[in-house]
Amino acid sequence: MDISEKIIESAKEIFSSMVMMEISVSGDNMTKSVTLIESISGVIGLAGTHKGVLAIHIPNKVAMAITSSFLGMDVDEMNEDVEDAVGELANMLGGNVKSILSENGRDINLSLPSTITGQQYDFQPTKEAERIIIPFRCDAGEFTIDLQLEKIMISV
Amino acid sequence: MGKNVLLVDDSSTMRKIIGRSLRQAGIDFDNIFEAADGLEALEILEKEHVDIVLSDINMPNMDGIAFLREKANREGIKNIPVLMISTETGDDIIGEAKSLGAVGAIKKPFTPDKVNEVLGPLL
Numbered sequence: 001m002d003i004s005e006k007i008i009e010s011a012k013e014i015f016s017s018m019v020m021m022e023i024s025v026s027g028d029n030m031t032k033s034v035t036l037i038e039s040i041s042g043v044i045g046l047a048g049t050h051k052g053v054l055a056i057h058i059p060n061k062v063a064m065a066i067t068s069s070f071l072g073m074d075v076d077e078m079n080e081d082v083e084d085a086v087g088e089l090a091n092m093l094g095g096n097v098k099s100i101l102s103e104n105g106r107d108i109n110l111s112l113p114s115t116i117t118g119q120q121y122d123f124q125p126t127k128e129a130e131r132i133i134i135p136f137r138c139d140a141g142e143f144t145i146d147l148q149l150e151k152i153m154i155s156v
Numbered sequence: 157m158g159k160n161v162l163l164v165d166d167s168s169t170m171r172k173i174i175g176r177s178l179r180q181a182g183i184d185f186d187n188i189f190e191a192a193d194g195l196e197a198l199e200i201l202e203k204e205h206v207d208i209v210l211s212d213i214n215m216p217n218m219d220g221i222a223f224l225r226e227k228a229n230r231e232g233i234k235n236i237p238v239l240m241i242s243t244e245t246g247d248d249i250i251g252e253a254k255s256l257g258a259v260g261a262i263k264k265p266f267t268p269d270k271v272n273e274v275l276g277p278l279l
Contacts, residue, residue, distance in 0.1 A: 013265055084167050095242075106247070112216060
């Protein structure tokens with residue numbers, strides 16, 4: 001199973017068990033991102049034997065729906081709950097990616113998660129990086145998971 | 157008398173999720189206290205009666221490992237059991253947590269059944 005398949009499996013598990021939402025892959029993997037419009041990104045850094053960043057990019061409307069499902073209450077504005085929920089998604093995805101890349105998660109440290117929100121922004125690596133962007137869909141809409149790693153072999 | 161639990165996680169979302177999972181697992185607590193990091197957790201433990209702590213590892217200000225280390229040095233609270241709930245799965249960090257007194261670990265993401273399986277016998 002290659003790394004993108006493991007990330008897909010991991011994302012499905014997180015959404016199913018914690019967000020109570022089913023998700024599916026909505027297209028082919030990409031290596032270049034598009035400009036993010038009225039979106040929020042949850043971001044977590046990886047360091048150690050593998051250096052990089054994992055991000056989840058979600059349109060605001062979809063993020064609010066995901067947060068509503070996560071918390072079991074209606075969320076109809078972008079607020080701290082949405083930021084926290086998206087950050088926690090990045091945190092759990094990062095934890096699983098860490099285990100995918102390194103036996104038992106050893107030798108890789110995670111940063112604390114953070115979020116970026118905006119009307120229009122780009123999310124690009126500043127250094128050359130291997131990049132996988134996986135598009136997903138849920139009932140509320142589409143989002144992407146974006147893994148950037150320092151340029152080494154990333155298939156496992 | 158019912159039992160009290162302290163949830164320690166810098167994510168308010170995750171604290172709500174853990175609370176929800178406890179209810180879904182049929183585990184009732186009289187009081188659910190919350191802390192955003194190890195420092196807040198120690199303050200609560202010094203003031204309130206807590207029967208068990210569920211704690212994340214990666215947190216700002218004072219992480220879960222430092223929390224365990226400091227708790228172990230405080231006579232009045234050192235024996236309160238702590239269960240780690242974290243994205244961390246590495247033998248080294250979980251091993252360190254257990255060497256500092258953690259009674260077990262649950263990996264995020266988790267289901268209510270998993271919470272019941274690990275936490276139930278501790279209550």
